[in-house]
Amino acid sequence: MKVLITGGAGFLGRRLARKLLQRGVLRNSTGEEEAIDRLVLFDVVKADGFTDPRVLAVTGDLADPLAISDLVDTDTASIFHLAAVVSSQAEADFDLGMRVNIEALRLLFERCRQLEHRPKVLFASSVAVYGGELPEIVRDDTALSPKSSYGVQKAIGELLLSDYSRRGFIDGRGVRLPTISVRPGKPNKAASSFASGIIREPLNNEATVCPVTADTRLWLLSPRQAIECLVWAHDLESEAFAQHPVLNLPGVSVTVGEMVDTLGRVAGKPAIDKIRWESDPVVQRIVGGWPGCWDMTRAHALGFTGDQDFEGIVRAYMADDLAPG
Amino acid sequence: MKVLITGGAGFLGRRLARKLLQRGVLRNSTGEEEAIDRLVLFDVVKADGFTDPRVLAVTGDLADPLAISDLVDTDTASIFHLAAVVSSQAEADFDLGMRVNIEALRLLFERCRQLEHRPKVLFASSVAVYGGELPEIVRDDTALSPKSSYGVQKAIGELLLSDYSRRGFIDGRGVRLPTISVRPGKPNKAASSFASGIIREPLNNEATVCPVTADTRLWLLSPRQAIECLVWAHDLESEAFAQHPVLNLPGVSVTVGEMVDTLGRVAGKPAIDKIRWESDPVVQRIVGGWPGCWDMTRAHALGFTGDQDFEGIVRAYMADDLAPG
Structure with missing residues (x-):
C-alpha cells in the first residue's frame, strides 16, 4: 500500500514516518494488515534523513491543485494530513492560514473524491478548536468555540472531514491533539x-x-504517545468514526x-x-x-492510551x- | 446608507426589502438611525415587483469575484446575507452547495475586508447546524453536529463569520433561523x-x-417574526455579538x-x-x-420576540x- 504524510518534513511527520517504516504495515480499508511499500513525505521543504527505499520525499505547495493531483493517485490507500500553518503564524498571517489550513485541505479532499476507491484520511485537529468560557472538563458534546484563526480553520477542517466522510468521498478520521510536549528541536511558531x-x-x-x-x-500529550494514537486511529474500523468523525485524544x-x-x-x-x-x-x-482537560471516555473505549x-x-x-x- | 440583500429575490429577501422600505431607516455602525437611500437586491434572478426608486435589483453569480467587487463598495454600510442553496438541493448537488454556501460567502467577507470601513454583515444560519443525538432542549453551548451538507456549510459560514468579526474585518452577526413556516407561494427545495x-x-x-x-x-418561526428578528439583530450594538457571534432565534x-x-x-x-x-x-x-426546541434565554435577554x-x-x-x- 501507498501511504502519504502531508507535513512529512515536520517533527510529527518525520517521527510518524520512522514509526511506519519500523512497523512495516498498516490496516487497509478491509481491516487487514498490509505492507507499506511506498511512503510519500510531502512538505514545503524536503524531509531529510531517510535512506529507506520505501520513502519518497516530495516538496511542493499543498494549495496547488496540480501538485495534489500528482501526489494522490489510485494507489494512495492512506493519508495522514498533518500539514498546517500553526497557531501564532495563522494569527499573524491570516491569508496563509486560510490557504494552507482550509484551501489545501479542501483540494486534498476533492482529489480523494475523484478516485474510485475511498482513501483513509487521518486529519490532525487541535485543542485550539475550543476557547473562551469552557466547562472544567470539556465533553464530547461541548460546543466548539475557537478564539484564534488557527482554531477556526481546524474546526472548519473537522466539518469538511465529517461531510466528505458522511457522503462516502473519503474514509475520514479526525483526532484532536492535545498540546504536544516535549517536542525536540527548536521553538516553532505555535x-x-x-x-x-x-x-x-x-x-x-x-x-x-x-x-x-x-x-x-x-492539556498535554507526549510525541511518543501522539504517534501511537495516530497509528491507532488509522487502524480502527471506519465504524468507530461513523457517528462522530472527530475524537478527543487522551491527555x-x-x-x-x-x-x-x-x-x-x-x-x-x-x-x-x-x-x-x-x-x-x-x-x-x-x-x-x-x-x-477533556473527557477521555470515548478515547479509552476505543483503546487509545495516553501518558x-x-x-x-x-x-x-x-x-x-x-x-x- | 446603502444596504445590500443577497438572495434579494427570494421569499425572505423580498419581504425584508419591503420591511426596510417601509421603515426607511436602520441603525448605522455608530448606533444612530440613518435613512436607507439605496437598497440593492442581488440574486440569480431579478427581484421583481419593486417600483420604489431606492431599490436597485441586480442579477449575477455571487461566487464571481468581479460581481461581488461591483456589488459591495465603500458606500455599503450593511449586508443581509440570505443567499443560500437550501437543504435538499445542497444534499443533491454537493458542488453547488459548496460554491454558493461557502465560496460565495468567503468572497463576500473578503470583499468587506478590503474596505476601509467595517460593514455590518447579518448572516442567516439555520437549525440544520444541529443534528444526530441532541438534548431535548438545545443550549447555546451544545456542540454543532450537522448531518447534512447544508448544515455543514452553514456551520462553516458561522465559523468564518466569527473569525472575520473577531479580527475586525466585518461587524458580523449570525442568527440561526428556526424552520420558517408558513411560507407563501410554491414548495421549494428545502x-x-x-x-x-x-x-x-x-x-x-x-x-x-x-x-x-x-x-x-x-422548531418554527413565522415569516413575519423572522423579518422582525433580522432587523432587530442588525440594529443591536455589535457588543451583543462580541463573545458569541451567532444567536439562536426564538421559535x-x-x-x-x-x-x-x-x-x-x-x-x-x-x-x-x-x-x-x-x-x-x-x-x-x-x-x-x-x-x-432550543433555549431562548439569550434571545429574550437581547430583546428578540418570536411567535x-x-x-x-x-x-x-x-x-x-x-x-x-
Missing part, C-alpha cells in the same frame, strides 16, 4: 511552543522564556507551575533557574483559552530525544 | 418545505403530501401532528383531508435530526399572505 521549551531548553542547559502565568492549565492536565516543579524534581534547581518568566499577552490569550503523568512525559523526552550529555 | 406546504396548500384548497411522521417535532416547538390539529381547528376537517401522508426517508432523516404559538403562526399567514377567498 503559541504553545513554550510548553516544550520550558522543559527542553533547561534540560539542554539553555535559557528559555515562559510567556504565561504559572497557573495556566495545559494529561497540568498547570505550568506543576510542569516546572516536575522539571525541578527530575533535573534539579539549576534547570528551573534557566526559565525567565516574561508575560506575552497574545500567547496568554490564545493558550489560556484552550481547555485544560500516565507529566513526569512520564519528561522522562519519555529524555529517553527519546535528549542527546546523551 | 427538506423542510412541507412544514409550510401542509398548512398553505389545504388553506388554498389544494392537495399536499406530508413526508414525515406525525410525531416529528419541529415555537410543535409536532407535525399538532400542526395538523391546529389546521383542523382553524380551517375545519376538509382542510386536513387535503393532506396525504407519504413517508420520504431522506426528508425524515434530515428534518427529523434537527432540534425540536406565541403555532395557531398564531397560522393566523399570521392567513392575515399576511392568504389571498382573500
Whole structure:
C-alpha cells in the first residue's frame, strides 16, 4: 500500500514516518494488515534523513491543485494530513492560514473524491478548536468555540472531514491533539511552543522564556504517545468514526507551575533557574483559552492510551530525544 | 446608507426589502438611525415587483469575484446575507452547495475586508447546524453536529463569520433561523418545505403530501417574526455579538401532528383531508435530526420576540399572505 504524510518534513511527520517504516504495515480499508511499500513525505521543504527505499520525499505547495493531483493517485490507500500553518503564524498571517489550513485541505479532499476507491484520511485537529468560557472538563458534546484563526480553520477542517466522510468521498478520521510536549528541536511558531521549551531548553542547559502565568492549565500529550494514537486511529474500523468523525485524544492536565516543579524534581534547581518568566499577552490569550482537560471516555473505549503523568512525559523526552550529555 | 440583500429575490429577501422600505431607516455602525437611500437586491434572478426608486435589483453569480467587487463598495454600510442553496438541493448537488454556501460567502467577507470601513454583515444560519443525538432542549453551548451538507456549510459560514468579526474585518452577526413556516407561494427545495406546504396548500384548497411522521417535532418561526428578528439583530450594538457571534432565534416547538390539529381547528376537517401522508426517508432523516426546541434565554435577554404559538403562526399567514377567498 501507498501511504502519504502531508507535513512529512515536520517533527510529527518525520517521527510518524520512522514509526511506519519500523512497523512495516498498516490496516487497509478491509481491516487487514498490509505492507507499506511506498511512503510519500510531502512538505514545503524536503524531509531529510531517510535512506529507506520505501520513502519518497516530495516538496511542493499543498494549495496547488496540480501538485495534489500528482501526489494522490489510485494507489494512495492512506493519508495522514498533518500539514498546517500553526497557531501564532495563522494569527499573524491570516491569508496563509486560510490557504494552507482550509484551501489545501479542501483540494486534498476533492482529489480523494475523484478516485474510485475511498482513501483513509487521518486529519490532525487541535485543542485550539475550543476557547473562551469552557466547562472544567470539556465533553464530547461541548460546543466548539475557537478564539484564534488557527482554531477556526481546524474546526472548519473537522466539518469538511465529517461531510466528505458522511457522503462516502473519503474514509475520514479526525483526532484532536492535545498540546504536544516535549517536542525536540527548536521553538516553532505555535503559541504553545513554550510548553516544550520550558522543559527542553533547561534540560539542554539553555535559557528559555515562559510567556504565561504559572497557573495556566495545559492539556498535554507526549510525541511518543501522539504517534501511537495516530497509528491507532488509522487502524480502527471506519465504524468507530461513523457517528462522530472527530475524537478527543487522551491527555494529561497540568498547570505550568506543576510542569516546572516536575522539571525541578527530575533535573534539579539549576534547570528551573534557566526559565525567565516574561508575560506575552497574545500567547496568554490564545493558550489560556484552550481547555485544560477533556473527557477521555470515548478515547479509552476505543483503546487509545495516553501518558500516565507529566513526569512520564519528561522522562519519555529524555529517553527519546535528549542527546546523551 | 446603502444596504445590500443577497438572495434579494427570494421569499425572505423580498419581504425584508419591503420591511426596510417601509421603515426607511436602520441603525448605522455608530448606533444612530440613518435613512436607507439605496437598497440593492442581488440574486440569480431579478427581484421583481419593486417600483420604489431606492431599490436597485441586480442579477449575477455571487461566487464571481468581479460581481461581488461591483456589488459591495465603500458606500455599503450593511449586508443581509440570505443567499443560500437550501437543504435538499445542497444534499443533491454537493458542488453547488459548496460554491454558493461557502465560496460565495468567503468572497463576500473578503470583499468587506478590503474596505476601509467595517460593514455590518447579518448572516442567516439555520437549525440544520444541529443534528444526530441532541438534548431535548438545545443550549447555546451544545456542540454543532450537522448531518447534512447544508448544515455543514452553514456551520462553516458561522465559523468564518466569527473569525472575520473577531479580527475586525466585518461587524458580523449570525442568527440561526428556526424552520420558517408558513411560507407563501410554491414548495421549494428545502427538506423542510412541507412544514409550510401542509398548512398553505389545504388553506388554498389544494392537495399536499406530508413526508414525515406525525410525531416529528419541529422548531418554527413565522415569516413575519423572522423579518422582525433580522432587523432587530442588525440594529443591536455589535457588543451583543462580541463573545458569541451567532444567536439562536426564538421559535415555537410543535409536532407535525399538532400542526395538523391546529389546521383542523382553524380551517375545519376538509382542510386536513387535503393532506396525504407519504413517508420520504431522506426528508425524515434530515428534518427529523434537527432540534425540536432550543433555549431562548439569550434571545429574550437581547430583546428578540418570536411567535406565541403555532395557531398564531397560522393566523399570521392567513392575515399576511392568504389571498382573500
